[in-house]
Amino acid sequence: MSLVSSQNVPCVVLNNGRQMPMIGLGTWRLQRKASEVVRDAIEVGYRHFDCAHIYRNEQGVGEAFNECMEKGVIKREDIFVTSKLWNTFHHPSMVRQALYTTLDNLNLDYLDNYLIHWPMAYRDGEDLYPKDAYGFLAFSQIDYIDTWKSMETLVEEGLIHSIGLSNFNIAQIKRILNVADIPPANLQIECHPYLNQKELMQFCKEHNIAVTAYSPLGSPSSPYKKPGEFPILQNPTILQLASKSGKTPAQILIRYQLQRGNVVIPRSSGKQHMEENLKVYDFTLSDEDMQVLDGMDFGGRFMLMIDATGHPHHPFENKAEFR
Ligand SMILES: NC(=O)C1=CN([C@@H]2O[C@H](COP(=O)(O)OP(=O)(O)OC[C@H]3O[C@@H](n4cnc5c(N)ncnc54)[C@H](OP(=O)(O)O)[C@@H]3O)[C@@H](O)[C@H]2O)C=CC1
Numbered sequence: 410m411s412l413v414s415s416q417n418v419p420c421v422v423l424n425n426g427r428q429m430p431m432i433g434l435g436t437w438r439l440q441r442k443a444s445e446v447v448r449d450a451i452e453v454g455y456r457h458f459d460c461a462h463i464y465r466n467e468q469g470v471g472e473a474f475n476e477c478m479e480k481g482v483i484k485r486e487d488i489f490v491t492s493k494l495w496n497t498f499h500h501p502s503m504v505r506q507a508l509y510t511t512l513d514n515l516n517l518d519y520l521d522n523y524l525i526h527w528p529m530a531y532r533d534g535e536d537l538y539p540k541d542a543y544g545f546l547a548f549s550q551i552d553y554i555d556t557w558k559s560m561e562t563l564v565e566e567g568l569i570h571s572i573g574l575s576n577f578n579i580a581q582i583k584r585i586l587n588v589a590d591i592p593p594a595n596l597q598i599e600c601h602p603y604l605n606q607k608e609l610m611q612f613c614k615e616h617n618i619a620v621t622a623y624s625p626l627g628s629p630s631s632p633y634k635k636p637g638e639f640p641i642l643q644n645p646t647i648l649q650l651a652s653k654s655g656k657t658p659a660q661i662l663i664r665y666q667l668q669r670g671n672v673v674i675p676r677s678s679g680k681q682h683m684e685e686n687l688k689v690y691d692f693t694l695s696d697e698d699m700q701v702l703d704g705m706d707f708g709g710r711f712m713l714m715i716d717a718t719g720h721p722h723h724p725f726e727n728k729a730e731f732r
């Protein structure tokens with residue numbers, strides 16, 4: 410994966426030659442109006458935004474894009490916008506409309522990057538978490554292979570520049586690679602020192618797929634964790650590395666991903682943290698520090714998607730699609 414710097418923003422070059430800024434702003438569970446957060450983020454220098462239909466705030470994000478473009482603060486080509494196709498829109502006939510909705514909300518006429526959010530399809534309809542008669546999540550058997558082929562059409566039409574996957578395991582990515590006319594440019598996965606994803610990263614390197622690390626700070630107060638579970642930002646080893654480097658724990662965790670060649674999308678709703686999270690290019694973690702961080706892995710995954718347990722395409726549960 411080669412690295413370049415475009416307008417002072419370090420980027421990875423994707424397998425289609427396009428550039429993706431290595432740090433992006435996560436937009437899940439923003440704690441203020443999305444329009445205000447994103448406006449602040451653009452002001453402090455963010456040029457990559459990680460969005461999704463399921464975050465239910467793409468309209469606010471789009472308001473900020475619109476305002477900043479109208480004021481001449483940014484041009485469309487200055488920003489890199491990722492969004493994700495939600496699980497209820499996997500049917501090939503629904504992919505186009507789902508993209509139009511996202512583009513409309515984001516006030517954009519193309520996306521830089523569109524990912525299949527999860528390999529599992531849910532029953533389509535209005536409800537983003539449809540339930541069956543017993544109150545369980547209602548699955549659909551649609552194969553993500555068919556979803557992928559629809560996404561490819563939208564690239565050919567110029568509505569999306571790059572396509573990729575999120576939360577897919579190696580066997581599932583292989584199935585996509587076997588049928589793809591356009592191979593995935595990007596894989597977005599949970600990644601932090603407790604779950605360093607070494608094997609998936611190696612696989613992606615071999616297949617020229619850029620990796621994006623989500624929840625890089627351990628997603629404090631995530632609804633998918635028990636309160637206080639996996640407090641990476643307070644881990645004594647991270648605190649020690651931070652004090653030794655004269656940086657903050659968040660900066661150590663972000664720098665860790667950058668030095669591994671990963672794109673990283675920390676979320677912050679506050680301007681101070683946002684700025685702090687971009688100031689990670691003025692120090693280096695030594696090989697020894699990197700080894701210490703690598704050694705913290707214990708397979709500590711918290712985005713387990715337990716509600717979808719039993720789904721034939723569940724990436725972490727389904728052994729048939731597990732290599
Ligand atoms: N593809 C997928 O399935 C998934 C994708 N994602 C994406 O990844 C993004 C990031 O992951 P996310 O789970 O949100 O969590 P993160 O690991 O980015 O953690 C975000 C939390 O860290 C805090 N924080 C941010 N910067 C600092 C700092 N410098 N010092 C101390 N605390 C800080 C934030 O608080 P504050 O706001 O106060 O700064 C917030 O509470 C998401 O927003 C989303 O875009 C996430 C989950 C799943």
Ligand SMILES: O=C1CO[C@H](CO)[C@@H](O)[C@@H]1O
Pocket residue numbers: 437461463712
């Ligand atoms: O990106 C993510 C965060 O929020 C979603 C829903 O709450 C998750 O399913 C998803 O993986």
